[in-house]
Amino acid sequence: KLVSKDFKKTNSEISINGIKIGGKHTTVMAGPCSVENREMLFEIVDKIYDAGARVLRGGAFKPRTSPYSFQGLGEEGLKYLREAADSKGMLVVTELMDPRDIDLICKYADIIQIGARNMQNFRLLKEVGKSGHPVLLKRGMSATIKEFLMAAEYIASEGNLDIILCERGIRTFETETRNTLDLSAIPVIKNASHLPVVVDPSHGTGRRDCILPMAQAAIAAGADGLIIEVHPNPAEAMSDGDQSITPDEFATLMKRIKIISATL
Numbered sequence: 001k002l003v004s005k006d007f008k009k010t011n012s013e014i015s016i017n018g019i020k021i022g023g024k025h026t027t028v029m030a031g032p033c034s035v036e037n038r039e040m041l042f043e044i045v046d047k048i049y050d051a052g053a054r055v056l057r058g059g060a061f062k063p064r065t066s067p068y069s070f071q072g073l074g075e076e077g078l079k080y081l082r083e084a085a086d087s088k089g090m091l092v093v094t095e096l097m098d099p100r101d102i103d104l105i106c107k108y109a110d111i112i113q114i115g116a117r118n119m120q121n122f123r124l125l126k127e128v129g130k131s132g133h134p135v136l137l138k139r140g141m142s143a144t145i146k147e148f149l150m151a152a153e154y155i156a157s158e159g160n161l162d163i164i165l166c167e168r169g170i171r172t173f174e175t176e177t178r179n180t181l182d183l184s185a186i187p188v189i190k191n192a193s194h195l196p197v198v199v200d201p202s203h204g205t206g207r208r209d210c211i212l213p214m215a216q217a218a219i220a221a222g223a224d225g226l227i228i229e230v231h232p233n234p235a236e237a238m239s240d241g242d243q244s245i246t247p248d249e250f251a252t253l254m255k256r257i258k259i260i261s262a263t264l
């Protein structure tokens with residue numbers, strides 16, 4: 001398998017416009033769940049950049065449980081993301097849900113996010129593989145690690161090995177948290193694959209009070225980075241406010257992360 005350690009012994013490092021993911025680097029992606037307007041991105045971008053984030057996240061096409069919930073701003077959201085990221089020399093990661101939008105996403109984003117709900121959308125995986133664009137592949141909410149790695153293989157088999165794997169929690173019987181963040185997936189995947197692994201404690205727990213401890217644990221367990229939902233005013237967020245932190249809380253988290261990564 002192209003994504004396996006048997007195929008490639010050394011850990012892969014992906015470099016996009018001078019920003020590195022994997023290898024010895026700890027790379028943090030941060031931003032709102034949904035791009036709600038232009039202002040909210042500019043309210044957070046300086047603070048998250050100064051704290052150390054190098055990739056701006058934000059959804060313009062949102063996979064919402066209800067068709068009546070906010071679905072995202074579409075291309076307008078992509079433009080705002082690009083503009084805010086460019087103001088700091090950051091990268092953009094945003095979700096692609098439909099192969100019909102691939103050219104649009106590639107025009108504005110540096111990294112294509114494949115969401116948990118589409119981890120086994122094999123046609124979509126092949127399309128992003130063919131695009132050659134770097135991909136952030138999120139683990140399906142009920143996918144085994146083997147299935148997760150085979151989904152990555154679909155992308156790799158089209159000739160695209162710029163893949164970042166994202167552990168974002170799986171469904172269990174527990175109801176106190178939105179998902180159960182599978183921290184053991186980090187060493188298991190790192191032993192099986194050369195691809196970088198980032199952890200999403202926001203979707204992984206669904207709880208603001210869990211973001212800092214789980215982010216610290218993820219880095220201690222060997223994750224190559226994090227993806228975290230940051231909102232200027234989480235209480236008013238149009239999606240995922242309960243799991244979003246403020247830019248100030250994010251800055252505190254980054255200080256703690258740096259201490260941990262320096263000891264590894």
Ligand code: PEP
Nearest residue numbers: 033115116117138168203
């Ligand atoms: C997201 O990152 O906003 C998202 C929808 O994540 P997931 O696909 O992991 O649920």
Ligand code: MN
Nearest residue numbers: 033229239240
């Ligand atoms: Mn979200």
